[in-house]
Amino acid sequence: MKHILGHKNPDTDTVCSAIGYHEFLKLKNVESKAFTLGELNNETKFVLDYFGISAPDQVQELPQNSEIILVDHNEDSQSIDNLDDLEIVEIIDHHKVKIQTDKPIKIHVEPLGSSCSIVAKKYFAKGFHISREIAGLMLAGIISDTLYFRSPTTTEKDKELAMELNKIVGIEDLEEFSIQMFDAKSNVSELTTEELVKLDYKVFDFGGEGYGIGVMETTNKEFGLERKAEILKVLAKIKKTDKLKGVFFSVIDIFKKESYTICSSEEEEKLFIKMFDAENRDQILFVDNIVSRKKEIIPVFEKTLNK
Template sequence: MTLPVFGHTNPDTDAITSAIVYASLLSRLGVTAKAYRLGDLNNETSFVLKTAGVEVPDLLEALPEGTEVALVDHNESGQSISGLSGLKVTRVVDHHKLGDLSSKDPLYLRFEPVGCTGTILGKLYREHNLPIEGWEARLMLSAILSDTLHFRSPTTTDTDREMGVYLAQIAGVTDIKAYALEMFAAKSDLGDTPADKLLKLDYKVFPFGGKQYGLGVMETTNPGYALGRKAEILEAMKQEKAAKNLEGVFFSVVDILEETNQTFVLDDAHAEVIKGVFGADTQDNVADLGNRISRKKQIVPAFEKYFG
């Protein structure tokens, strides 16, 4: 039986590459595994896979109840495949807080407070004394650079930096900064991408105060692109809120190079929330959240504290 391995919905580079690398690691440890994706790739991830010479994982939409699965880069049902509670999760490798995951049987869990799941996978290779292939190293390096914004994010640890340098040597990446900028340029090249897809490039739903909020993030070297399409994106936010019966939807435009966050705010009610959570005022549907560039470490915890 083949073990499906997958990251979260609206997948980013870490979710996709971690599924591929973990499936490869498990296979080398004698566990037949296959990587899948739960959504479309963003431009950065497509660039990474093409550069590494790796095929895009198949899309996974549903699985029979009771199927054994492995999760990477997430552990909350709201960010996973539909019907996760009916599946048998046997393994989880993640760098996020523990969510609503539950299990009737013992399972393998590997959680570490680092900036990227790729960092943990690199450590697993070392612990099992397995050589890392060049393509595997490139995928893990790419995930680390993406999740830590080239070591700029407050989620970055010394372990991420050390692992990044180690993997770059194996991958043959002699200039990490130049490669990171290539990745970010690919991520920022969005052309005429529909507004609803822009909203979902990196989008997750979180429970705050017993209600559901959608938090989208666009990490870019060209924030002017998103600001120029503000009206379209606000309309997409409005439609998403209504369609999914959410209490609120926010969209943060993170300038990777300047390390700033400009968040789109739908209306006065949303503006009150932003004021309460961050003490930030909203002008023309945009709130300046300063250097809060990490959803995981700076945005979500602030919402959780505000809503208690």
């Protein structure tokens, strides 16, 4: 049995691509099961509810030598805790490739806007039947990761696939549906500040040191920024406990395409201001026109710190 795993701090694309790929493998008579590595965010819950699909089981670790398929990630730091004991047999992803494997494996990495786009492409290429529910999940994954085609990670292919999928799903006003998704995601009132910071949080290795970067994509930036004082404390704490070189949290206004970043210490603030020419508004670092961690934030960190 192949275990399909998305990344930690799961988002809609990671969960929906895992479910979508599980259904795809079923059609190929390959036995598999989708799992998540953590609690679902409110956007993903909204999407699963909307299409009446139950959430995959959550796992922390898997038994030694289990066969796993990684979707939507390929870095150790973002994967299951006991990754080293497991056998990666396949990767489906749309991020930069970082992983090393000891055997040849199946890898499908493509610079598309979402992992759901890659999975949807596979269905269409095989001419497989897609149920309305599964088409809906993949459509939602594309909308979520591309911020309804606003993110610079969006490609023409993503738009094409979304339109193809929506022929099956039949949502009349797709933009309205996307706003419902983003509003669900923006509802963070029940989260502690640490949960908020870790909602969409990944650890990266730059120049041999660990950096934590969380983002909050929102339709109401105040839901994040009003907690500045607490966020500052939480970031400093995470930096210390997880032995990181720096921790950053960016609140991203989806509609205005603006970002507001809070840092774990003054040193990281200086670094961030230098890297992005950010405007320091009382420990909130403002940068216009940045929405994508993958395409606009990470590459700048890499260029500066990977020496």
